[in-house]
Amino acid sequence: MSIEVRGVGKRYGDFVALDDINVSLPTGQLTALLGPSGGGKSTLLRIIAGLESADTGTVDIEGVDATTLPPQKRNVGFVFQHYAVFKHMSVAKNVAFGLEIRKRPKAEVKAKVAELLELVHLSQFAHRLPSQLSGGQRQRLALARALAVEPSVLLLDEPFGALDAKVRKELRDWLRRLHDEVHVTTVFVTHDQEEALEVADEIVVINEGRIEQIGSPDQLYDEPANDFVMGFLGAVTRLGPLVLRPHDIEVAVAPGVPGSSAGVVQRALRVGFEVRLTVDVEGQDEQVLVVLSRAHARALDLELGSKVWLSPTTGATTVPALAVPREAVASA
Numbered sequence: 439m440s441i442e443v444r445g446v447g448k449r450y451g452d453f454v455a456l457d458d459i460n461v462s463l464p465t466g467q468l469t470a471l472l473g474p475s476g477g478g479k480s481t482l483l484r485i486i487a488g489l490e491s492a493d494t495g496t497v498d499i500e501g502v503d504a505t506t507l508p509p510q511k512r513n514v515g516f517v518f519q520h521y522a523v524f525k526h527m528s529v530a531k532n533v534a535f536g537l538e539i540r541k542r543p544k545a546e547v548k549a550k551v552a553e554l555l556e557l558v559h560l561s562q563f564a565h566r567l568p569s570q571l572s573g574g575q576r577q578r579l580a581l582a583r584a585l586a587v588e589p590s591v592l593l594l595d596e597p598f599g600a601l602d603a604k605v606r607k608e609l610r611d612w613l614r615r616l617h618d619e620v621h622v623t624t625v626f627v628t629h630d631q632e633e634a635l636e637v638a639d640e641i642v643v644i645n646e647g648r649i650e651q652i653g654s655p656d657q658l659y660d661e662p663a664n665d666f667v668m669g670f671l672g673a674v675t676r677l678g679p680l681v682l683r684p685h686d687i688e689v690a691v692a693p694g695v696p697g698s699s700a701g702v703v704q705r706a707l708r709v710g711f712e713v714r715l716t717v718d719v720e721g722q723d724e725q726v727l728v729v730l731s732r733a734h735a736r737a738l739d740l741e742l743g744s745k746v747w748l749s750p751t752t753g754a755t756t757v758p759a760l761a762v763p764r765e766a767v768a769s770a
């Protein structure tokens with residue numbers, strides 16, 4: 439294991455930011471720390487980096503107890519949302535900086551800088567200043583700079599957070615390809631479930647200072663540990679005692695499936711290739727959301743007021759609906 443976090447707790451005054459966090463991250467893995475704002479993702483990342491100290495617990499990095507080591511002795515590289523590159527230095531100089539202060543031979547520095555600029559696709563901008571780069575190019579520069587000193591761990595805190603949606607998507611594909619080439623153990627913080635599902639080998643879902651679930655993107659999506667994880671990874675709706683995804687509901691125009699719930703279509707909204715139905719179901723206050731393909735909706739000949747019978751599709755992912763809101767359970 440490259441990173442072992444054991445029993446880590448952190449408080450700010452009375453506020454518990456992290457509560458008994460245990461997680462093992464294997465060497466070479468790309469891990470996402472995913473969760474809502476304020477859940478504790480950045481605090482955990484900063485504790486791994488050594489920028490913050492834990493009140494309890496330990497952090498091992500590559501078999502060394504790093505709990506009390508300062509950041510510069512942990513052999514970690516960081517990139518933050520607003521990473522401060524040296525504004526007065528060229529792109530190449532920025533990448534070379536960490537190597538030069540370590541007094542590496544000139545020829546080695548030159549070769550390494552060329553290799554890294556190639557890797558992040560910035561070779562043609564080597565002599566530009568950071569202010570002459572786009573936001574996405576600047577984050578790639580920040581990554582090249584962090585990788586230059588060959589860290590054993592790369593820590594990224596919402597590295598693409600400040601960029602627009604299209605550039606974010608490009609950089610996310612690029613990060614995945616970069617990781618496939620260099621295999622450095624990487625941990626990145628995100629609150630964007632699509633980003634985590636697309637890029638990570640493994641996702642750690644963090645909420646209210648606790649780990650809700652650890653698993654591969656498929657495991658989290660197909661076998662969510664609870665309604666929080668399920669709801670955080672995509673749209674959900676409630677049908678009787680179950681929480682499930684709106685596309686995992688079978689719609690029939692006659693009763694037939696045992697246990698199906700009778701209802702009336704209240705709204706049918708066409709969005710691109712899908713149709714979203716809002717259905718009033720007997721015996722349930724909350725309306726049920728159902729997503730169908732356009733072709734399927736057309737075949738059923740549905741309109742407002744149509745009577746329908748709803749049931750989970752075979753193989754639907756479901757979790758039990760809690761009778762009481764989660765917050766109430768947590769604070770009880």
Ligand SMILES: Nc1ncnc2c1ncn2[C@@H]1O[C@H](COP(=O)(O)OP(=O)(O)OP(=O)(O)O)[C@@H](O)[C@H]1O
Pocket residue numbers: 450455473474475476477478479480481482627629
């Ligand atoms: N220095 C501090 N002093 C007091 N409270 C803090 C401090 N740093 C963080 N917190 C609190 O700890 C909680 C966890 O913060 P953290 O930044 O780890 O959350 P996060 O999951 O990364 O959220 P975000 O995505 O918004 O950054 C928040 O409620 C935050 O207000």
